[in-house]
Amino acid sequence: MVRNWLRFACFCTIFFLLFSWCNAALNQRSRQWREFYQLPRNSIDVVIIGNSHAFGTFQSRIINELIPVSTYAIGTPGESIFVSYYELKELLKYQKPHMVLLETFAINMTEPVDIGYIFQFTDAGHLNDNKWSVLKRYLPLDIRYSMIPVFRERMDWNAPSVFFDKMSAVVKPVDRSIGKKAVGWVDPEPLSDAEYDAVLQLPGITENLSLEENLEYLNRFVDLCEQNNIHLVLMTTPVIKISSQYFPYYTPFDVAAYAHTHQIDWITFDTSSFTNMHYANLDHVSIFGSIPVSVDLAEKITNILSIPMDQNRLNDFRQFYFSDFTLERDGEYYTLTLIPETPQAALLYKYVIMDADYREEYSTDWMTSSQYSFSDADEIVHMKVIIKNVEENYQFEAFFNNY
């Protein structure tokens, strides 16, 4: 009998090891949170926290190269201030930032855009009180088991390589050199004129939801910053329009009044020169909008913290400001024209033509022209443009299509 139970225990052990491996493979932690836990302790000076308006707008790399701070953008898509609060609590276990920039869209969200996104935070690191608070709030009891990745989702076996890649990644050694190079993720595809006009036609916000819980957690957020001697700044990133069609849980919040009452700095951005090129969708900037906004943020941080800015790098990044683009078609012939704000900007362009499935058909060499013409018989055409400066100390990719 003892032998039987020993065998049973061995079997359970093997099962548990395999189960943990599968759990790690089906983990949904975000790249920001995974890299966060790999950072050296107390190595972040400025934290940008919030939903995708935070980590999907600013490029930490640009800020870190302009001013002598180490910046890190973190959050989960569509999160509410409730999640931001617990993320800050978690962050403060490992880091002691001087400044926290809270993107205010999280305050407007009375519920996350999609409950599933909370796993990008709760799956990272170990389960603890902060993660548990978020899980308890958003997972009803009957699906509380979803906190365990293997019990959470139906695996997409149409793309099995994703699963096997993650399985093998579990046993690879961790690269701890990530450091301060996290750049966030910004949408590389700008809106066309027609798409921009369509966004403007969307219905606005029609219903004011209760902000009671949000205000409670915003106050807690402010208090937490005070207790930890952190300079809190509220920040509102540029959007075209907020529509109830996409954000049923959005409710207006008077940031200016709150900031004034609590004597908190509030940053907004001048987007008077922004066109459709600077936006990727109704509420996110594109890569073209991200660069000036990141530079602008760096300038604002220098003013608040009274620290110097690297003017040479500032000039480098300003070369990457664009004002508009056109993609014209004449039968089978296409002409893509990018219009830099500084006509004499020393930039190099590489154009990559792709088919409807985004497979590369051909690419050009590096050229100085911001205009490129080509012929393509396909109805759907995708283009990737890689743009870098001559010093080759910064480059980015942008995507365009003809629909």
Added chain:
Amino acid sequence: MQLSTFLFLVFLTIVFLIQQVFPRKARWIWLLVASYLFCVYSDVKFAAVLAGVTLIAYLAGVLIANAKERKGKRVFLLLGMLIAVGTLFSFKYLNFSLNILEDALGILGIAKDYPANQWLLPLGLSFYTFQAISYLLDVYNGVIPPERNIGKFALYLAFFPKLISGPIERASHLLPQITTPNPFNYENFVAALLRIFWGFFKKLVIADRLAVLVGSVFNAPTDYFAPQSIMVVLAFSLQIYIDFSAYCDIAIGAASLLGIDLVENFNLPYLARSVTEFWRRWHISLSNWLRDYIFIPLNFATRRRKAKIWLAVNILIVFLISGIWHGANYTFIIWGLLHGFYQAVEAITQQWRTRLEKRYSIGYKGFLFGALQVVFTFSLVCLAWVFFRAENIHVASSLLKNIVTLRGSLHAIAWDFTQLGLTPADYWILAVALLIFGVFEISSRKGSLFIRSQKWVLPIRWSVYLLLIFAVILFGYFGAFKASDFIYAGF
């Protein structure tokens, strides 16, 4: 709480562990508490209904046994049965009956609209009502003495593994085990766990995937064509068998863990060579109940009538009741009557067919003839399944019309099965899983694989067990979220 959920596994583990603390003869107390907790988890009102039916059946049983005269016994029997059936009728059939009345009055030109009963159907009511009735009849007929311990009797009705969907246990089989459950045996313990996971595999990997396929066509049959309709009918025949047998595997496995053996409910039903044989292999506990408590008494009541037509009538009555028991809808009535019709024809023509086979030396014991019988029986059963699954007669007739008219068979789109809600990967998973299922079913004819596999070489049996568990975890069609829901997966 559904049996095929992680929560049930957690619940079962806790119940099992706590049960070990109790002496064997007192374990029924904990099982009774656990069963009512199981019921209360769904809704405390369900537990109240269960308790009510339990009390009535218990009292009726005691009164039947204590009554000195047959007449008195009969009164208490009828009272008990009336209250039990009345409870079932109120929750399950009242609205349907009122609808029938409205329809009938409508035909007569009288427009009448009765308010619908908003009560939810209590968990397992159909099953434990039949158990209560069988108990009362057994006590009345002197088959068993009444159970004087109300707690044990309550557990007989409420025992949670079989509460939701059976098997429908007889008191003579279950009550003695409640008093003295089986002692712990390691081999049975492992077999029980294997059976539970096998049930999970069948339910989550196969049946729930098939359900997507079936639902897409049954929800809108006029949007689909003959080949898709045929495939979906076949898929449903597999789905319902695998789903129900999976539930029974989990129930029987869970009960076995707790020291109680439940009756088997299936015996390779789709290998039946006649519909009559099908019902000896399908939902065995129900068909035995119908045979013992309705068919045999009916036959006894009509024993003086020699005409075979009365046999046919009795069969039709039994299966009409079976259809109604399954659900309050015209479609279930048609389903039941179809099966009744099949068996009535088989019964009436039995002698004639046997004479025909002997006269023309048809190899009725041969493999080919047997295979043809199996296919024919399966086809008849599938036809009936269309009504069982369809939400209403219109849906059933639309689907059958697709098949009969071979709608769109010449068009390529009619053979496109990728529009039925499953991806190519799902189809592959289904194909492999069904193959495994088939191999398992055939192997089981030689005896329980759950016991036999424990004699295999250790590395092989552990590999098989782990593959089974991980097949459920990785390929199971469950989970509150889908991989494709995460747009920002790259973050």
